[in-house]
Amino acid sequence: MDSDPVPSSSPGFGTPAYPFRKNRPNALPTRTSVLPILLPPSTLRPVAFRTFTRKHNLTISSSALQTLATFVGKNCGSAWREEGLAERVLDEVAKAWKKAGGGVIVDEGKGASLKAILQALESNMSGGRVVSGKHATSDEVPSRTTSPGQGTRRSRADPPLYAAAGLEGEGPTETSDVPSHPRHWVKVIEAFDIPRLTYNADKKYFEVARSRPTLFPPSSHRTNLFRDRYNVIHQRLLRHESFQSPSGPSRILRQPSSSLAVTQGYKLTPIANLLGRNGTSHLILGLLSTSPTGDLTLSDLTGSISLDLRHARMVPEDGAWLAPGMFVLVDGIYEEEENVRGSTLGGNSGVGGAIGGVFVGVSICGPPCERRETSLGMNNQQSGREVSSSGGLGWIDFLGVGSERARGPRMRQIETNYLRDVAKSERRLRVVALGEVNLDNMRTLDALRKVFSVYHHLPSEERPSIFVLTGNFVQKAIINSSGQAGSIEYKEHFDALSLILSEFPSLLQHSTFIFVPGDNDPWPSAFSAGAASPVPRHSIPELFTTRVKRAFATANSQSDSSQSSGPPGEAIWTSNPSRLTLFGPVHDIAIFRDDISNRLRRNAVNLSHGADTAMAEDAHASPGEPTDHLEPHSQSPQTGTDSNPTPSTTLFARRLVKSILDQGTLSPFPLSLRPVLWDYVSSLQLYPLPTAIILADPEAAPFCITYEGCHVMNPGRLVPEGELSFVRWIEYDAVKNRGRIQQERL
Structure with a gap:
């Protein structure tokens, strides 16, 4: 009692004056009771x-x-306003x-769980206040994103994946216990697992489709397919x-040179406003699009009109292919129906x-x-660390x-830790893409053995992390008959591939192999006979891939973990x-196998060049900059021969690249030319x-080209036609x- 500075209220019984001593280390704070009140939403609004x-640039729903x-x-009770608790x-x-x-938009089911956040926050509150030093863990506030890597599970000791370094005034979080190897953060997303998003033109925001996807949707989904594409563009x-x-009326500019400064912007006119x-x-x-009479038409959300392109000029000339099914900008003059003489155009009024x-x-x-940085609202286009x-x-x-x-910031910090190790061990994050791998x-097969041998002899830190093999895996569709010989023969081709893979156990132990089917692969080829089948297409059935999986299991069992x-x-x-995806949203790589160049050339509109009067090329670039930002990056192969494209x-x-990326879709064609599953068009x-x-x-030569920050690569054929060696x-x-394009002699 001599060491206790707290006086006693009763020296005879030794009763302390206060129920808890101030110098007690494990003393619990008193919990202030709160009298709940009924708070109307309009008062809290x-x-x-x-x-x-x-403060946070968020919109809250009712x-x-x-x-x-x-x-x-x-x-918080009645003190929610006076003490600033709310x-x-x-x-x-x-x-x-x-x-x-x-x-x-803050609402239940919009990317996070509001109920889970409030439940975790309620356990950390005392007397209407949030207890400092306690934060919700990743298990208390679940995020509705998927796991960071394919086949990997995150332990409870790992920090939350969504903790953003540098946001909300917080310093960079420690990532020493987070796996920095890139293959931990590799994820392959199938087309049928990609979120189905639709653009809401009124809210100017993407929303998750509420209807359940099906292969036989109502006909309204077909209309929404093109409506969403129009709204996004x-x-x-x-x-x-x-x-x-700027302030003042807008008009269409026709400047002789794109180097002149633009003082007034362009203005779009709805088709319905052309009347009168x-x-x-x-x-x-x-x-x-093409009308039933064979004439070209132009359609938007307000109507359609016949289009006369006999005197039109492409801007820039030969810059892209324009085919039915694409959205285009047309600068021209409207002529009423009674003024059109000697022509059948405009005869379908109403x-x-x-x-x-x-x-x-x-x-x-x-x-x-x-550019991707502009779409996502990034300020720093180089690093992408800052988001407006x-x-x-x-x-x-x-x-x-x-x-x-x-x-994004969190994943970039993890990538930075990996790059810091790269500088020490000369490791690189490489992806090898092989095209038209005909196993028959x-x-x-000899070419695959040659490619694998090139990387098999490299040190483990220099081997590619990912191999992408694209079909067609057979030259002709063989699974289109009533017999079973086609299926057996197709499986034997993958069995032969498993034998080649078994010769390179180091690649099977340290790399991820991704197989993307083509038109001749099952099961679409069973009813299409190799013709264009609807996209997206499912992966190759497991029935044909058992031997390849067994080769990977055998190699991993023999590795030294x-x-x-x-x-x-x-x-x-x-x-x-x-x-x-690599490191979450940091690296997004789209993979698509299609004969798209031939389809573009067959269906492109053939324009006759007329007078040199066109809208200024500034619609594609700012003044003083080139119209396109295509940059070839093809380098010499390892053999030393010059492989730069002509x-x-x-x-x-x-x-080819400009035609696809300007449309914002991998299939810019009408459904009659390229069938698309309506409910999976987001893929x-x-x-x-x-x-x-x-x-x-x-059908196109190999190339590597960058357009508006997006690097587009075409591996072409693994074994070029006519070049057997x-x-x-x-x-x-x-x-x-x-x-870069690599080339080796067989």
């Missing part, structure tokens, strides 16, 4: 608007506001919502600097929403593309691996198309642009976002 909207009002009235609680909820990967176009109108404006010039964004008259095109081009608080779609999880705003061709820092090797059969090959690759979307695309087109493939450096 001003505080919620000030906290969520002004249902979420009701939930928060009930929570604040229960846990504002502090809402601030913690907003921070937890961002870290959990929620979207801009339209909002992308209006955010382009050439369509930003005979002889006036307009700029229209619409869907290029049929199917078509207006009378004809739109005489002067110039035509595709909509300008938008307004504009962009950085909060949207397009692939199910987390949004750029929620997980003996030359292809104590010397391996990465996960074991694996073989993944995925759909066509599919997505490959100028004609480069121009062909430029047209074909290229908005925002991925960091890289593996466009496996065997060469094998070609693509080696892609994910860190530098550059690929």
Whole structure:
């Protein structure tokens, strides 16, 4: 008692004056009781608007506001306004919502669980206040994103994956206990697992489709397919600097030189607004299609009109292919129906929403593309570390691996730790892409053995982390008969592949092999006989791949796990198309196997060049910059021979890449030319642009080209036709976002 400075209220009995001593280390704080109140949502709305909207750039729905009002009235009581308890609680909820990967709209089911956040927050509150030093863990506040790697599980001791370094005033989190090997963060996303997002033109935001996907959807889904494409391109176009109108009226500019400064932006005219404006010039964004009479038409959300392109000029000339099914910008003059003489155009007035008259095109081009950094709202285009608080779609999880705003900074910090080790051990993050791997061709088997031997003898830290093998895995569709010989023969081809893979156990132990099917592979070839089948297509059935999986299991059982820092090797059969992500949303690689170049050339509109009057090329680039940003990056192969593409090959690759990326989809064709599963069209979307695309087109020459920051690669054929002694493939450096064509002699 001599050491106790607290006086006693009764010296005879030794009763302390206070129930707890101040110097007691394990003393618990008194828990202040809160008298719950009934708080109307309308009363809490001003505080919620000030906290969520002004401070955190979030929008709160009415249902979420009701939930928060009930929570604040229960846990903060009558002192929610005077002592500022409600504002502090809402601030913690907003921070937890961002870290959990929620979207801009705070609502249950929008990327994070609001109920889980409130439940975790309630356990850390005392007397209406959040106890400092306690934060919700990754198990308490679940994020609705998927696991970071294929086949890997994160332990409870790992830090939350959504913890964003540098956000909300916090310092960089420690990542020493997080696996930095890139193959821990490799994920292959099938087309049928990609979130089904639709663009809401009123809210200017992407929403998750509520209907359940099916192979036999209602006919309204077919209309929504093109409506969503139009809305995405339209909002992308209006955010382009050439369509930003200053104060004063906007008009269409026709400048003789693109180097002149643009003082006024372009203005789009809906097709329905052409009525009564005979002889006036307009700029229209619409869907290029063919009418039942064989004439070209242009359609938007307001109507359609006949199109006369006999005097139109492409801008830029030979810059891209324009085919029916694509959205185009047409600058021209409207002529009413009674003024059109000697022509059958404009004769379907009122049929199917078509207006009378004809739109005489002067110039035509595709909509300008938008960089990935601009779409996601990044300020720093080089590193992508900073995300602006307004504009962009950085909060949207397009692939199910987390949004750029929620997980991007964290994943970049993990990648930085890996690159720091790269500088010490000379490791690189490489992806090898092989195209048209025909296993029924003996030359292809020899070529595969040659490619694998090149990397088999390299040190373990220099071997590629990923091998991408694209079909067709047979030259002709053999599973299209009533007998069973086709299936047996097809399985034997993969059995032969397993024998070759078994010769290189080091690759099977330290690399991920991804197989993407083609038109001749099962099961679509069973009813299409190798013709264009609907996309997306499922992966090759497990029935044919058992021997290959057994080869990987055997190699991993013989490896020394104590010397391996990465996960074991694996073989993944995925759909066509599919997505490959590295470090979450940091590296997004789209993979698509299709003969798209031949389809573009067969269906492209043949324009006759007329007078040199067209809309300024500034619609594709800012003043003083080139119209396209295509940069060839083909380098010499390891053999030392010069494999740089000829100028004609480069121009062909430029047209192909620009035609696809400007449309923002992998299938810019009408459904009659390229069937598409209506409910899975999100898997074909290229908005925002991925960091890289593996466009496996065997009919086009190999190339590596960068357009608006997106690196597009075509491995071509593994064994080129007519060149029996060469094998070609693509080696892609994910860190530098550059690929190069490799070539070896057989």
